[in-house]
Amino acid sequence: MLVSFLFLVGSYENYRVNVETVKISPYPVTRSGNADITITGYTARIPDGSVVELTIAKASAGDPKTSSIKTYNLCDKVRCPIRPGRFSFTLSKIFSNEELKGRIYVITVRIKDAKDTSMCVVFLCWVTDDGSTSLIRQAATMMELE
Numbered sequence: 001m002l003v004s005f006l007f008l009v010g011s012y013e014n015y016r017v018n019v020e021t022v023k024i025s026p027y028p029v030t031r032s033g034n035a036d037i038t039i040t041g042y043t044a045r046i047p048d049g050s051v052v053e054l055t056i057a058k059a060s061a062g063d064p065k066t067s068s069i070k071t072y073n074l075c076d077k078v079r080c081p082i083r084p085g086r087f088s089f090t091l092s093k094i095f096s097n098e099e100l101k102g103r104i105y106v107i108t109v110r111i112k113d114a115k116d117t118s119m120c121v122v123f124l125c126w127v128t129d130d131g132s133t134s135l136i137r138q139a140a141t142m143m144e145l146e
Contacts, residue, residue: 017111017119018042020086029127031100039109039121040088047113048081050074054091059104059124067099074111095127102127 019041029035037054052072057064070091074080077089091109099105104126111119 016043016046019119019121022109022121022123024125029095029100029125031127031129034093034095034100035125036090036092037094037107037109038088038090039119040086041119042086043082043118044084046074046082046111046118047115050111050113050118052077052089052091053108053110053112054094055108055110056094056099057106057108058102059106064106067102067105068096070094100127 019039021038021040023038023040025036025038026033027035052074054068054070054072055066056068057066072091074082074089077091078087094107095105104124107123107125109119109121110117
């Protein structure tokens with residue numbers, strides 16, 4: 001599933017990466033499986049030594065409760081040095097077994113170095129029992145969370 005209707009991305013002026021797509025695979029995510037996230041975008045430059053930070057938080061009516069934070073060396077995910085233009089990376093099997101028991105998560109993916117953030121993408125991800133989900137149910141859940 002492409003997540004373009006649910007994710008929030010800073011404008012190109014604020015971040016060095018202009019995100020084009022976020023793909024969750026497989027979609028929907030089920031308790032008996034796991035998920036990969038692929039992000040595709042464009043960049044003018046990403047500083048050497050940058051990392052990808054993945055934060056998974058349980059969605060709730062209040063503030064999301066952080067479940068896990070994982071950090072990856074960006075050069076382990078893409079060929080470095082990163083040249084200006086289009087690039088893509090995948091984070092595989094993002095959920096722990098415990099997280100797959102949950103229902104709705106706020107996923108945040110950042111590319112950052114010691115000084116600043118080059119990219120930040122935030123979106124909701126549902127984990128289902130049987131693989132069925134509907135946009136109506138998703139919209140209703142989003143309204144409940146607001």
